[in-house]
Amino acid sequence: MTVTQRIALVASHGDEAQSQLALLKQRYGDTAPEDADVIVALGGDGFMLRTLHRNLALGKPVYGMKLGTIGFLLNPFHPDDLHERLARAQPTIMHPLSMSAHSESGTTVEALAFNEVSLLRQTKQAAHIRVTLNGVVRIEELMCDGLLVATPAGSTAYNLSAHGPILPIGSKLLAMTPISPFRPRRWRGAVLPSTTEIKLEVLDPYKRPVSATADSSEVRDVVEVLIRESVDQTMTLLFDPEHNLEERILREQFTV
Incomplete structure (x- = not known):
């Protein structure tokens, strides 16, 4: 049984990201970051980094979906089964x-x-x-x-x-x-x-x-x-099991 998490949805200013933000809010609701269990970020790597910085004090895990130019720190965008994806997601601890x-x-x-x-x-x-x-x-x-x-x-x-x-x-x-x-x-x-x-x-x-x-x-x-x-400040990124950050970094070393 999948436990439904309270989701805070945030997005970059790009047209596609803003359009999908509105649709996802209708579908999954929206919670303020301070009251959410997880933050879902829509955009590229630059926006993901800004999201990490803006929410560092909250300590909430962040799950990104790529709706920008570069998406190394994000998962592929799919609007379906978001709660199920979050339940399966694997954590990666970031030490800034x-x-x-x-x-x-x-x-x-x-x-x-x-x-x-x-x-x-x-x-x-x-x-x-x-x-x-x-x-x-x-x-x-x-x-x-x-x-x-x-x-x-x-x-x-x-x-x-x-x-x-x-x-x-x-x-x-x-x-x-x-x-x-x-x-x-x-x-x-x-x-x-x-x-x-x-x-x-x-x-x-x-x-x-x-x-x-x-x-x-x-x-x-x-x-x-x-x-x-930093020894006292960390953030947690969430990745789909088939799209985890460790595997992508390993794959980068064999890209020619």
């Missing part, structure tokens, strides 16, 4: 990265990233970045267009486009990947334990300004960025 970015103006911005934290040069000048891990300087001066640190869930996104490694879900690893490195030219990045405390210092920030982004939260003119896995 915690970013603390200190800017040239003296302000500090805290943000979370479910995909990645990235540093990018703001001008035509290459960024110069010192890389310190657990208090030990590993690269005194990295000259590059940027540098990113990705979670397993985010390792198939920007990280993969920058030729970084794909990480299995549950591996307790992070990918550190340079973007167009100039020196050390042969350095292609590193795979780090998720417990690693990362400090990235921007050298010559006035001549070579750098921005830092945690998912969609950007901080300009940073001088130092601290990154670590």
Whole structure:
């Protein structure tokens, strides 16, 4: 017997997502996220990430259905048997990265990233970045267009486009990947334990300004960025058994 769950329906601003949102509300009802058992998100990966951030404090599981451009973090869209799909769905625990970015103006911005934290040069000048891990300087001066640190869930996104490694879900690893490195030219990045405390210092920030982004939260003119896995904040994504995230990440490694 399937237990009917209270569903909060949310959707991106796309025409198709909004149209299906109205139909699903008529069919399954709609509950406010704070009173729901599960949040169902309609859209693409960008909207899914915004949904995770907006509802982090609620701690409710999120089940996404693809009605957008990219849907790596979502299930295929089908309007039928939603309660049955939710009852069969398998949970994946997401551990976001915690970013603390200190800017040239003296302000500090805290943000979370479910995909990645990235540093990018703001001008035509290459960024110069010192890389310190657990208090030990590993690269005194990295000259590059940027540098990113990705979670397993985010390792198939920007990280993969920058030729970084794909990480299995549950591996307790992070990918550190340079973007167009100039020196050390042969350095292609590193795979780090998720417990690693990362400090990235921007050298010559006035001549070579750098921005830092945690998912969609950007901080300009940073001088130092601290990154670590958040230990007290998690979100749960739900996937159809035949469409689970672990299998899709594995499949990505054999896509040619």
